[in-house]
Amino acid sequence: MMKKTSFRTRKSSLYDKNSLEPFKISRSKFFNFLSCQRCFYLDRVIGLKEISSPPYTLNNTVDELLKKEFDYYRKKKIPHPIMLKNKLNFIPYNNENLDTWRNSLTGGIAFHDEKTNLIIHGGIDDLWLDLDNKKIIVVDYKAQSSSYSVSASTYLDSEWRLSYKIQMDVYVFILRKMKFEVSDTTYFYVCNAEKKGDKFDNKIDFEVSLIPYKVNINWIEKKIVEMKEILNRNEIPEININCEKCAYLKGGSSFF
Numbered sequence: 001m002m003k004k005t006s007f008r009t010r011k012s013s014l015y016d017k018n019s020l021e022p023f024k025i026s027r028s029k030f031f032n033f034l035s036c037q038r039c040f041y042l043d044r045v046i047g048l049k050e051i052s053s054p055p056y057t058l059n060n061t062v063d064e065l066l067k068k069e070f071d072y073y074r075k076k077k078i079p080h081p082i083m084l085k086n087k088l089n090f091i092p093y094n095n096e097n098l099d100t101w102r103n104s105l106t107g108g109i110a111f112h113d114e115k116t117n118l119i120i121h122g123g124i125d126d127l128w129l130d131l132d133n134k135k136i137i138v139v140d141y142k143a144q145s146s147s148y149s150v151s152a153s154t155y156l157d158s159e160w161r162l163s164y165k166i167q168m169d170v171y172v173f174i175l176r177k178m179k180f181e182v183s184d185t186t187y188f189y190v191c192n193a194e195k196k197g198d199k200f201d202n203k204i205d206f207e208v209s210l211i212p213y214k215v216n217i218n219w220i221e222k223k224i225v226e227m228k229e230i231l232n233r234n235e236i237p238e239i240n241i242n243c244e245k246c247a248y249l250k251g252g253s254s255f256f
């Protein structure tokens, strides 16, 4: 028998098709919908909590320090060295709402889709400004450790990095809905922890690479409508037959 703690109790995280209140969907929940409608439905409509995982404290630390570092250049209105190195006529973008936009827990960037009455939101890492065309550039920090150098031609090829591309597509989509002029080109600021040293010595060196990604937002509106249709369904959707987790869970859950 499944324990009650496996279910959500906060009313605002559960979808109620009779409610007139806009329902919030984060960028990551939207990705869950794209990956498996069943898991998404179990979470948002039935209230089954996802299995929790330990927090990515090292990645979060890199993110926090990078935010502080870019804020230094933002305050001075001068380019960060990575922009100069890549010959980009950019500076960090300044906006009084930036801290709110960077925190998904306080709403992040958000757009109310009146057609579906869904609010799509997400927390960005950073925004830069292209001084040539005055467009905003969406930037996401990524910390990782790989023995292979990060390369712009292969970085986004892995299947599991599809979520990175979707993340950027959605951020640009939301910011444009918020009426900002946003560039099609976004950047991943990738910090790769090197393993070359002979010992730890209380430090890790990082190699930093800037990986451009050109967004495609044409698919998003249609998927938001489909997501709303799924939320309104009375039956739990089918499983994603490609998912390893479902095969594992099959015996143990009363939902299967």
Ligand code: SF4
Residues within 6 Å of the ligand: 035, 036, 037, 038, 039, 239, 240, 241, 243, 244, 245, 246, 249
């Ligand atoms: S196939 Fe099953 S476990 Fe996998 S994502 Fe869907 S519902 Fe979840």
